[in-house]
Amino acid sequence: RWGVDSFGQELYIPEATSLTKHGTIIRASTIPEVPTDSLEALDRPPEDISTTPVSVF
Helix, strand or coil: CCEEECCCCCEEECCCCCCCCCCEEEECCCCCCCCHHHHHHCCCCHHHHCCCCCCEC
């Protein structure tokens, strides 16, 4: 399963996203300030996400 660190909350990503066709959970990040680009990266293909300050594990 994919997990993306973001904002101290668990957020559900619907099937429409490129991260996974089955949806995924976003978990808390210890990064105090996350740039807006990190949020936008969630709508980008995985190869683009890897270049942003979002941890994919």
